[in-house]
Amino acid sequence: MHEHSFRRRIMHDDYVVWMDGITVMFPGVVALDKVHFDVVSGEVHALLGENGAGKSTIMKVLAGVNTVYDGKIFFTGQEITVHSVHEQRKRGVSIIFQEMNLLKNLTVAENIFLGRQPVDAAGSIDWKKMFRNARALLDSIDSDISEKAPVSSLTIGQMQMIEIAKALSFKSEVIIMDEPTSALTEKEVDSLFKIIAKLKSEKFAVIYISHRLEEIFKIGDRVTVFRDGKYIATEKIKNTSIDDLVKLMVGRDLSEQYPKVSCIPGETALEVRNLKQGMRVKDVSFYVRNGEITGFYGLMGSGRTETMRAVFGADKFDSGEILIRGKPVQIRNCKDATNRGMALLTEDRKNQGLILPFSVKDNIVLANLNNIMHYFGLSATKEDMVCGRFSESMHIKTPSLKQKVKNLSGGNQQKVVIAKWLNRDADIIIFDEPTRGIDVGAKVEIYKVMNRMKEKGKAIIMVSSELPETLGVADRIYVMHEGKITKCFDETKGLTENDIMKYAAGLESGV
Numbered sequence: 001m002h003e004h005s006f007r008r009r010i011m012h013d014d015y016v017v018w019m020d021g022i023t024v025m026f027p028g029v030v031a032l033d034k035v036h037f038d039v040v041s042g043e044v045h046a047l048l049g050e051n052g053a054g055k056s057t058i059m060k061v062l063a064g065v066n067t068v069y070d071g072k073i074f075f076t077g078q079e080i081t082v083h084s085v086h087e088q089r090k091r092g093v094s095i096i097f098q099e100m101n102l103l104k105n106l107t108v109a110e111n112i113f114l115g116r117q118p119v120d121a122a123g124s125i126d127w128k129k130m131f132r133n134a135r136a137l138l139d140s141i142d143s144d145i146s147e148k149a150p151v152s153s154l155t156i157g158q159m160q161m162i163e164i165a166k167a168l169s170f171k172s173e174v175i176i177m178d179e180p181t182s183a184l185t186e187k188e189v190d191s192l193f194k195i196i197a198k199l200k201s202e203k204f205a206v207i208y209i210s211h212r213l214e215e216i217f218k219i220g221d222r223v224t225v226f227r228d229g230k231y232i233a234t235e236k237i238k239n240t241s242i243d244d245l246v247k248l249m250v251g252r253d254l255s256e257q258y259p260k261v262s263c264i265p266g267e268t269a270l271e272v273r274n275l276k277q278g279m280r281v282k283d284v285s286f287y288v289r290n291g292e293i294t295g296f297y298g299l300m301g302s303g304r305t306e307t308m309r310a311v312f313g314a315d316k317f318d319s320g321e322i323l324i325r326g327k328p329v330q331i332r333n334c335k336d337a338t339n340r341g342m343a344l345l346t347e348d349r350k351n352q353g354l355i356l357p358f359s360v361k362d363n364i365v366l367a368n369l370n371n372i373m374h375y376f377g378l379s380a381t382k383e384d385m386v387c388g389r390f391s392e393s394m395h396i397k398t399p400s401l402k403q404k405v406k407n408l409s410g411g412n413q414q415k416v417v418i419a420k421w422l423n424r425d426a427d428i429i430i431f432d433e434p435t436r437g438i439d440v441g442a443k444v445e446i447y448k449v450m451n452r453m454k455e456k457g458k459a460i461i462m463v464s465s466e467l468p469e470t471l472g473v474a475d476r477i478y479v480m481h482e483g484k485i486t487k488c489f490d491e492t493k494g495l496t497e498n499d500i501m502k503y504a505a506g507l508e509s510g511v
Helices: 002-014 055-063 085-091 108-112 127-140 156-169 186-201 213-219 242-250 304-312 334-339 349-353 360-372 380-393 410-424 440-455 467-473 497-504
Strands: 015-026 029-040 044-048 070-075 078-080 093-096 174-178 205-209 222-227 230-236 268-277 281-289 292-298 319-324 327-329 342-345 428-432 459-464 476-481 484-489
Touching (some): 055 093, 055 174, 108 127, 156 174, 156 186, 186 205, 205 213, 242 440, 268 304, 268 459, 281 459, 281 484, 292 304, 304 459, 334 342, 380 410
Parallel strands (some): 029 230, 044 205, 093 174, 342 428
Antiparallel strands (some): 070 078, 268 281, 476 484
């Protein structure tokens, strides 16, 4: 009794949020098992864990997205029961989701103030005031995005900045940021960190979820680690290290962050000559060899993804030549590309890589139905065997292969995309941001998968916005800036981040 009263007094005095004994059940899964989390005003409290650890789940409880839970929640010292997002916003809790929640047919200002548009004396929307208020919010985060621009015209990074502006518009006491930098440029990340510092100084509480551990040490005050739906530890940032946090997250030591295998490259599998596509891809030429991982690095808007989509036939290009194993080929669409032995793991897994209402099993077999056919149609036995093998090799965390993909964590969704294309057994595989939004343990697993493919003589392209990853994984690196290749590094040994960044920023060109 005394201990309980003492904890209540502490909560009243110090904590804006105190969550204790939180349990959440999903079909066949204990998503959270009596976990604890708290945050005080004027701090950045980071929440870490592997994919499926329960980070987003507990934040959805706090934000009112998931209202089916057991346990106690106190807000500013008062015990509450969470019923809805609207109710939590009124209390002072806002969440910025990892996946965008914007209406693309509306303007930036309309999205920021959706359902809360200012009105004039006649009851009509006061457009001038709405645009003026939106402009002030965008200026506060150093964004030059037009408040009148349709969201459909924005990049993924720009959309994320709109989500941040929208959350700030609620003037919340607690702001939850779930992977807010995953699609931002370096300038936008710097702007975000300045915003967070300002929020701290004004006594806002910021809860920050990220797989980029180096960010935590730049902005965090405390860090809590979850693993497999359980609370593991809370530490002050100044008293811990990246290695310590990784060990807490995965429950084991990771012997090597970027495992790499040595292979002698084979013949050229893919060559692209003078590829052009409007202002996004400007006279791009490159080649990829069997038994080699070729990296493509560039800042947001450099044309990396546009180049790969054009090569794969997802988007039309104006001119240029594509050769596979030395022979010119016509790739007019994605079917042409897959028939030529190519695969593309898209940057946007939810909209372009998966069918979310379908099961894990359905998504894995979708790219190669011939692999599970017999004389009378689809073979359920073959399907189970193929999917079971890939699910096990990719360590996909799911209660069943019949589980809908939309119910998996972001990292496990990415593993399903990779399993789908592994089932296709393509010879030329393009990985576009293969580890975006994935925890450190899962990243190592994916690197090992890429290494196994490399050892089998596959030609691999890895597009990445993470410079340490590019340096650690790729054998050769192409650097892009504003639609052009500015440098090709045929050797990565001894390369530094500065060596690459000056070409990515357009300060130098070695082509």
